[in-house]
Amino acid sequence: MARYLLRVNGERHEVDVEADTPLLWVLRDELGLTGVKYGCGVGLCGACTSHVDGQAARPCVRTAADSARARITTIEGLSRDGDHPVQRAWRELDVAQCGYCQPGQMMAAAALLARDPDPDDEAISEALRDNVCRCGTYPRIRAAVRRAARIMREER
């Protein structure tokens, strides 16, 4: 066991875990951030997608030790009041079915929009193609990313 200082959603947390513990389980088990979803544990489904230093990343395939100096944002920290343009667009277009993959989808979308304010379908596909939705909400996700981009442009 070892102690790591993590910066998550703007707060500092000290955790005491084995060095090879995946960040996913640190966030879920130690910090109670259950919006970070376990889907595959091997970086294939995107359900746990969060931001590490502003980039979309997979907490299931990075360790606590790797993450010690990074700035980590989970769905719980994407916005103060749940009103990030991506979250609003997701609600406006009624994207979710079961909702389980959607935190990861939204975090991937938010990271995309932070670097590309007006992504075309190809850019959306590229950024989100490794996020599996088993319910089949892809057409609405695509529309919601475009909608979120518009909200961001209008409010800039």
Add this chain to the structure above:
Amino acid sequence: MISRRTLLRGAGAGALMVAVPIPALAVEGLVPNVFVRLDDAGRITATVPKPDSGQGVRTVVALMVAEELAVEVGDVTLEQAPGDSAKYGSQSVSNSTSVRQLSTPIRTAAATARCLLVTAAAQRWRVPVSECTAKDGAVRHPRRGRLPYRALVRAAAALDPATVPVTLIPQDQWRLLGKTRAGRVDARTISTGRVKYGIDSRPAGGLVAVVARPPWIGAVPDTIDDSATRAIPGVVDVITLAAPADGQGGVAVLARSTYQALKARDTLKITWRGGTPAADSRAWLADLHAALPAQSPITGLQRTFEMPLLAHAPMEPMNATAHVRPDGATIWVPTQDPGRIQTLVAQQLGLPATAVRVEAAASGGAFGRRIETDQVQEAVACSRRVGVPVQVLWTRADDMRHDSYRPMSVHRLTAEIGQDGLPVRRAHEVVTWPLTVLPIFSNPALIKASGDHFPYAVPGEVTVTVRPAPLRTGFWRSVYSGQFAYAEENFLSEIGRRAGLDQVALRRTLLPATSRLRNVLDTVADRAGWSRPPAPGTARGVACLEEYGSAIAVIAVADPAARRVLRVHAAVDVGVALHPSGVRAQVEGCVSDALSTVLGAQITVRDGHVAESSFGDFTWARIDQSPDVDVTIVPSDAPLGGLGELAYPPAAAAISAALAGDTPVTGMPIGTDVG
């Protein structure tokens, strides 16, 4: 009119609780089902008897209650009912029945509350009931003004409901039901990551169990050396699990954190015996072929279709949390049937059902898998041993390799073709496996009833041969319809192509003029611009299905050379679409399942075990493969129909026909060996 004893007065003085038994499901002795409750402050709470696994039943319940009580959806607080078969009857989410079973009792319960509130106001004002209306959480009268519900709850609760006629809000006056603007009630909690799914429900201080599962089908532990495992920090216990009736056994490692349990499992030294270490799904497919009758009942054009094993693979892997105490148990589980779990756990523990509390957590998808209870029995066995809450967590590979799979099947279709190229007689010979999770599904007649919904005017016969299932099989969205209709529609497409017939015209000819199917087919043909030739390089496929009390027609447009589906159009007649966005979502979901299974997702067995282990090899569709989906809800005066599974079979058939172009489809996935 409801009887007095269906109206319960709540624990809180004056609270108004309205219950109506679910007609088809009422339990003997009439213990009322409480669906709607108003407290003294006028707050409205609705109980959702069935779990939501993404199909949207919570939203529809909220819409129904808000509609009938003349309030906004946000004014209704939802409570998810715990498992309680005695109180709620069947709580099963299956066969696309949730909304159909709940609409009358829930709407009636809320309408009863409204009528009682209006009557109470009329009595207070001493005016005729007919002059009063309910609106925005209050009863209004043109001269007397308005009384909010909270001021009427006590008086309404004191009324004898047998004296109060109950009327539902007529469809032409709906503000919420049937309107496109209504979104999912859980949208905010979903979009902020705050939904508590089963996997998020482990109480503080609870342990995590991860199970070493059989390395080949049917294996059981022979020797277990857990000395290294028990020495690992965080490991609390190692427990051998007997195989439950509908599952497999294994060796559970209980630890304080998830990662400790995952890591510790790998240190177990287990030898296994029994089972079928050489099992191979290619041999199973050959066995199904060999079991086809020597001769078909008729001769003519013939085509044989092969259908693969499919896994459910919900995004949230199987899990269950149990806290077993000497006098009772609490279960937290994402499930399609909390009532059944209450019954089974009570049996497992030798406790009365009332001592077992089953919390129906939100499900990260289900697709038929969560009708089963094996994961719950594992959690109960673990917690019973250690006396603290234990969450059994299946890894993705556990989930994919130890599923209850959709059965493989082989379909031999034969058609006598008339002079005009149309089929005049048909035969459909099916060889498949039973559903091992429900033994009555080994009956060929039941399999035929599940699968055979051939809607076209072509006489013929369907025969089903059932071979023993070599692994665990279960309910997968659309059940046997997914195999039967896929074969039938693709065969019909081949017949049409050989005769040079238009695929829509061919189907129109074979459907009754005034049928719901012909209506949706005409609608979708219109939406898809069928009368115009397809764009160069594209091909189209058509398929229809009438099942679950609903009708659908699908047209898919594909670029076969690129192996890409461009658009899918669907027209559905669901009778009454209570939540149009939810109706579209279910069709979109079925299209995604269809795309995935036609393009390549299948389960194969090699060397005794399922070869696929995650989304890297069970190749579910991704956003870059996903077509635009255009869903038209056709106006209808038919009764409320089911929808959750309706679109999968015809979407798969239409997509495969479009992708195959001029090549006959011979199974699923296309262009890939099956098995």
